[in-house]
Amino acid sequence: MADASELSGGEESQEELMTPAELIAKLEEAWLNEKFSPELLENKSELVECVMEQITHMEENLQRVKKGDVKASVHRMEIDRIRFVLSSYLRSRLQKIEKFFPHVLEKEKSRADGDPSFLSPEEFAFAKEYLANTEVYLRNVALKHMPPNLQSIDMLKAVPEPCLDSFVFLRVKERQENILVEPETDEQREYVVDLDEGSQHLMRYRTIAPLVASGAVQLI
Amino acid sequence: MFCEKSVELIRELHRMGDGQLPAFNEDGIRQVLEEMKALYEQNQTDVNEAKTEGKSELIPSIKFRHSCLLRNQRCIAAYLYDRLLRIRALRWEYGSVLPTTIRFHMCAEEMEWFNQYKKSLATYMRSIGGEEGLDITQDMKPPKSLYIEVRCLKDHGEFEIDDGTVILLKKNSQHFLPRWKCEQLIRQGVLEHVIS
Numbered sequence: 508m509a510d511a512s513e514l515s516g517g518e519e520s521q522e523e524l525m526t527p528a529e530l531i532a533k534l535e536e537a538w539l540n541e542k543f544s545p546e547l548l549e550n551k552s553e554l555v556e557c558v559m560e561q562i563t564h565m566e567e568n569l570q571r572v573k574k575g576d577v578k579a580s581v582h583r584m585e586i587d588r589i590r591f592v593l594s595s596y597l598r599s600r601l602q603k604i605e606k607f608f609p610h611v612l613e614k615e616k617s618r619a620d621g622d623p624s625f626l627s628p629e630e631f632a633f634a635k636e637y638l639a640n641t642e643v644y645l646r647n648v649a650l651k652h653m654p655p656n657l658q659s660i661d662m663l664k665a666v667p668e669p670c671l672d673s674f675v676f677l678r679v680k681e682r683q684e685n686i687l688v689e690p691e692t693d694e695q696r697e698y699v700v701d702l703d704e705g706s707q708h709l710m711r712y713r714t715i716a717p718l719v720a721s722g723a724v725q726l727i
Numbered sequence: 728m729f730c731e732k733s734v735e736l737i738r739e740l741h742r743m744g745d746g747q748l749p750a751f752n753e754d755g756i757r758q759v760l761e762e763m764k765a766l767y768e769q770n771q772t773d774v775n776e777a778k779t780e781g782k783s784e785l786i787p788s789i790k791f792r793h794s795c796l797l798r799n800q801r802c803i804a805a806y807l808y809d810r811l812l813r814i815r816a817l818r819w820e821y822g823s824v825l826p827t828t829i830r831f832h833m834c835a836e837e838m839e840w841f842n843q844y845k846k847s848l849a850t851y852m853r854s855i856g857g858e859e860g861l862d863i864t865q866d867m868k869p870p871k872s873l874y875i876e877v878r879c880l881k882d883h884g885e886f887e888i889d890d891g892t893v894i895l896l897k898k899n900s901q902h903f904l905p906r907w908k909c910e911q912l913i914r915q916g917v918l919e920h921v922i923s
Contacts, residue, residue: 555855559855559861584870584872584873587866587870587873587906588869590861591866591868591869591870593861594861594862594863594865594866595866597855597861597863598863601863605815629850629851629854629855630851632847632850632851633847633848633850633851636846636847637844637847640843640844640847641808641811641840643840644811644836644837644839644840645804645807645808647836648756648834648836648837649760649803649804649807650800650804652760653800654763654764654767654796657763657796657800660800665804665808
């Protein structure tokens with residue numbers, strides 16, 4: 508049903524053709540990275556769209572299958588799994604947006620034109636509404652009843668920032684040389700490490716954040 | 728002692744444990760706001776006095792009161808914000824309609840916030856990839872099997888599943904249903920997943 512050639516529709520034209528298997532692998536990659544990184548990563552709306560299309564496609568195919576066919580339940584299960592990964596991916600993004608909304612929006616504001624946006628247009632709209640909604644709420648319930656000099660709260664200071672110094676597990680997909688590791692204690696000096704392909708490490712997120720973004724390492 | 732009321736608010740939330748929403752403490756908030764007003768007015772008079780009569784010995788107490796004011800503001804904001812987070816979690820747990828017992832514990836502004844949040848979330852979910860969007864409040868756990876055994880905990884009435892069959896969800900009846908259809912009913916406490 509969901510065979511290799513079927514997804515290669517219009518929107519993949521600028522990239523190379525991707526088989527559904529590759530597409531799902533990409534989704535899983537994005538999902539794990541998003542799940543384990545402390546900060547919000549770049550949005551993958553194109554990927555999300557493709558997967559959504561794939562799900563719809565599979566569901567359509569499923570309608571044609573006779574009732575009680577074993578194949579049907581296997582595919583039904585597959586759809587469920589894909590939908591779970593996709594939902595979970597989008598959920599963890601949304602959770603981070605809600606948790607760090609002032610910082611997410613600040614980052615978006617300071618982004619140079621032409622740089623890729625971290626938020627998809629829909630997520631951006633959501634984040635803005637969330638901020639406005641929360642500000643209105645705080646003002647109406649309490650802040651406007653406070654003394655004049657205390658009627659505002661700096662959201663950027665009030666809401667905690669993502670902790671980029673937290674440790675993450677990662678697997679190396681492309682060999683990296685001379686990664687600078689910051690010292691942990693006063694006695695230690697900073698030092699460089701080489702990351703071999705396929706090796707696994709536990710490091711501070713800050714050190715390898717650019718590698719996650721470029722896809723050279725995978726968080727696990 | 729100053730700030731005691733506002734810390735009490737925080738403690739109240741802390742005592743409730745995760746996910747539970749205690750009744751909105753309007754009285755507590757009002758008392759803190761009154762305390763802030765008193766502190767502020769006292770500070771205004773002292774500042775004037777310090778300026779006009781050069782009483783520099785007033786400055787420490789002005790500073791002290793100002794710190795209390797800031798602390799009160801911070802505690803109130805924390806109290807309100809933490810409640811919002813709990814209310815947000817309820818949206819994910821119960822869906823867009825909250826049980827009356829919970830609504831009873833919310834103030835009007837919180838209801839407004841909730842409705843707005845609900846709307847934003849719905850708009851967002853509708854916009855995900857293509858026509859219908861995707862309900863990401865479903866599929867909370869990785870699927871293990873297609874069908875699961877569920878027991879009905881209360882009368883829910885008729886329930887239609889994907890292929891058009893209608894089943895009657897009666898209290899204490901047991902059914903074998905597609906997992907993706909009953910996830911929300913389980914969270915609402917209508918159904919119970921029977922693990923044999």
